[in-house]
Amino acid sequence: MGSLWSSDQSNLSEEQLALIQSKSIDQIIRKEAWIIKNMVKLLLLGASNSGKTTFSRQLQLIHGSGYSEDERRGFKSKIFQQVIQDLSAILQDMSDNQVEFQDPLNTEVADVFLKISNQIMQGSMNTRLGLLMMELWLDPGVKLSYQLSLNSKADDSTAFFLDSLTRLADPNYIPNDEDIIRVRVPTKSVSEITFHVKGIQFMVTEIGGFGCERGKWISYFDDVSSVIFLAAISDFGQVPSGGIEESLNLFESICNAPTFKDISMILFLNKMDLFLKKIQAGARVMTAFSNYDGVEGDAKAMALFALKQFMDRNQTPAKLIYAHFSCAIETSSMRFLFSALTDMIIRSHLATCGMY
Ligand SMILES: Nc1nc2c(ncn2[C@@H]2O[C@H](COP(=O)(O)OP(=O)(O)OP(=O)(O)O)[C@@H](O)[C@H]2O)c(=O)[nH]1
Ligand SMILES: [Mg+2]
Incomplete structure (x- = not known):
């Protein structure tokens, strides 16, 4: 508790001790308020297996302290x-x-x-x-x-x-960095990492995909700066799981949730590498979207069509949604993408704090 408690307190009266204690508590509360105000809180949401943990591990490698040898052995x-x-x-x-x-x-x-x-x-x-x-x-x-x-x-x-x-x-x-990025460990509930960018502290909270489905988390996150939603674009045509339709429904419920009304959203259509592989192997986007009227096999048209399906679920035209195609296993492209988004995220954070 710092220097207030380290001086000799044996000669102080009970009132004096209580005063010191209360000053110390005030100090801690002020410090915490300062930290919260100056901390950018990002929420990572998306269906299970969409790449949230992978993205969070990339941030840990790029901006955090990386992984110690003990942590590596743990994988x-x-x-x-x-x-x-x-x-x-x-x-x-x-x-x-x-x-x-x-x-x-x-x-x-x-x-x-x-x-x-x-x-x-x-x-x-x-x-x-x-x-x-x-x-x-x-x-x-x-x-x-x-x-x-x-x-x-x-x-x-x-x-x-x-x-x-x-x-x-x-x-x-x-295990090396790439092994850690690749290994699949489903997130059971909530997982958090913190790091600094441009002198600002970031806290990234992932809600495991199964938690998202239950939708229980919404009331817990009213001080987030931005929501990052990941959807595996390669999931189209996935049988028998809900695949991309499940992602679309989840995106719709999050995007239009009153809790996130004034919060900017970042949409990552992730697993672009697998999406391209699937198309090259002859997969048809019509299996997921019966209203697709573009050319089958035209990866760009198919990806943009998938993106439009997500954007169309937003019911608030003024809401800011930044959309990106991504491949979360590639550290260099994620570094580039996150750095391009950082200023926008910080601006959005200052706006939610009423400082911009
Ligand atoms: N090829 C490829 N694999 C990816 C990509 N993003 C994630 N993965 C892999 O997909 C699997 C699932 O990724 P996770 O990050 O664990 O997914 P999650 O959204 O955290 O899943 P839950 O914790 O269950 O909600 C892992 O094996 C990752 O290596 C990508 O862009 N391309
Ligand atoms: Mg996870």
Whole structure:
């Protein structure tokens, strides 16, 4: 509690002590009020799997203190768990996709892999398991099955981690920045990071996608400076999940919520890389938007059409919505995008504080 409490207080009367205590509390309240007034609070919202945590981790790397070695080690078990689960799922999909191993011996390798992965502790890895997994991932039949499943249920970091198995299976492996950006850890409730840009403190709060759906959070956030909404544009045509329609409905409820009436919104149509891949692979935007009247396969027209679907859900024409296409796994493009948005966010913050 600072210097007020460090002086010798043994000779003071009760009233004098109470006065000191009250002054100290006033000081703390003033300090907190100053911090809150000078803190830019950003709310990250969007459906589950839209890229909120990825965006927040990018900010932690770009503007925060990054990740310590202990924190990096903390991601290891999540990465191992993810890569093992993903390979198991691809193997299980092979019969649905009517794809065979190119090397028939890999049928046995797959059995051994599944047996060992069930026996070892969840979230661990060893050299033998790593070698079996590399063997399987190198089989063109496994890759083909993965490609076939990708159009319907793209798990976005699967190939990245499977391509990195040599590194992951090394006993001295420590996750690097890209691994941390890529690993999928669903946010159960709320997660927060703070950092400074241009001498101003930012607090970024993510509400996990499942929380968003329940909509319980709205009343808690009346002092936010801007809302950042992420939607995975690559989700169009996603079956059986709600995909982009679910994102649109969520965006509509947030954009028009009385709590955010005077708050500027930033819309990221995220996962542009996967969106482009899907279109190149022949996915049709009509599967999600029956009113699309552009040319199928024209990525730009399709992306702009998707953007319009979001903007049309806004019922307040005067509301400021800054929209951007993004790829949250790319640190350089996210650095550029966030830096381009920073001044606008600070202006919007000062406006909500009545200072602009
Ligand atoms: N290829 C690609 N993958 C992305 C992109 N953005 C996020 N991802 C991946 O998508 C997955 C989900 O991202 P998260 O950031 O965990 O999603 P979230 O919105 O926080 O999800 P919840 O916490 O469940 O609400 C992760 O595997 C990310 O690596 C992107 O732009 N491109
Ligand atoms: Mg998350």
